[in-house]
Amino acid sequence: MRLAELSTRSGVSTATIKYYLREGLLPPGRRVTATQSEYDEGHLQRLRLVRALIQVGRVPIASAREVLTALEDESLDRNSRLGTAVWALPHGPQTTADDAVTDAAGHTVDALLRRLGWANAQAYGADSPAYRMLVTAVGTLSRLGYPCAVDDLAPYARSAGQLAVADLDLVERYESPDEQLEAAVALTVLYEPVLLALRRMAQTEESNRRYGQAGSQA
Numbered sequence: 001m002r003l004a005e006l007s008t009r010s011g012v013s014t015a016t017i018k019y020y021l022r023e024g025l026l027p028p029g030r031r032v033t034a035t036q037s038e039y040d041e042g043h044l045q046r047l048r049l050v051r052a053l054i055q056v057g058r059v060p061i062a063s064a065r066e067v068l069t070a071l072e073d074e075s076l077d078r079n080s081r082l083g084t085a086v087w088a089l090p091h092g093p094q095t096t097a098d099d100a101v102t103d104a105a106g107h108t109v110d111a112l113l114r115r116l117g118w119a120n121a122q123a124y125g126a127d128s129p130a131y132r133m134l135v136t137a138v139g140t141l142s143r144l145g146y147p148c149a150v151d152d153l154a155p156y157a158r159s160a161g162q163l164a165v166a167d168l169d170l171v172e173r174y175e176s177p178d179e180q181l182e183a184a185v186a187l188t189v190l191y192e193p194v195l196l197a198l199r200r201m202a203q204t205e206e207s208n209r210r211y212g213q214a215g216s217q218a
Contacts, residue, residue, distance in 0.1 A: 003029075006039045010047045017047065023061055025050045025068060049182040053088065057185045063088040071181055078177070085181045086188055091129035095136040105139035105148075112150045116157055163195070 007014045020026040026046055029037030046068075053059040053067060070076055070084040095102055109131065113122045125131055141148035171183045 001039050001044075002036065003039065006043060006047070010044055010051070012047055012051055020047070020050055023065070025054075025061070025064060045176070045178050045182075049178050049185075052182045052186040053085070057089045057189050059088045059090075059185075067181065071177060078180070081177065081181060082171070082184050085184050087129055089185065089188060091133045093136050094129065094132040095139055097139070101142050102135065102139045105135045105142060108138050108148065108150060108153070109135050112153050112157060115150060115154060116161070167191070 001009070003014055003017060006012075007017055010017075012020075017026065021028060026043060029039040029043065031037050049071075050064065050068075053064040054061070059067070067085045067088050070081050073081075076084075106126075110122070110125075121128065121131065126135075138148045138153070167184075167187065170187055171180050174180045174183045
């Protein structure tokens with residue numbers, strides 16, 4: 001297919017495709033004339049992954065290039081490739097504070113990971129952006145005087161573990177490595193508002209069960 005058709009089928013403008021080509025995020029097409037190239041289904045699939053990273057996941061160009069490099073590194077297993085893609089996503093606030101509260105929050109997170117038996121998360125520790133984000137969140141809860149002990153966090157962690165199973169089940173519906181990376185990125189980002197909405201709806205249901213009129217009559 002020519003560039004115009006690639007743009008139409010992918011929903012990405014020709015100017016953006018040319019930018020991705022210049023940045024090395026998309027491999028060059030097969031040259032047919034001095035000014036024209038042809039592209040195939042592989043380009044379309046790769047463009048979908050680039051779009052998921054940059055437009056959906058808001059991953060910086062340099063980080064997106066790292067993900068694509070990992071995808072092409074045959075020495076990496078599927079776990080490493082998926083991990084590289086998800087780590088590249090923005091992870092929210094991460095503290096740079098070095099004080100007693102942050103130190104205590106780190107100890108709490110470490111204790112939580114030990115209780116859960118999450119050896120992989122323990123091994124990566126502060127190298128993981130998700131770990132650092134969790135330490136920041138626990139530190140903020142502590143500073144404001146809200147419950148954030150291991151016993152308070154454990155139910156959320158166990159629920160997250162169940163969600164991870166559902167996440168990977170969705171990813172495994174796709175066959176190729178490119179498609180799985182695209183799905184891991186897109187679904188992580190796109191399902192987060194779904195999780196937030198469902199959590200708030202569930203809170204409403206539980207509040208009504210406990211404190212609503214129906215609950216009072218039970």
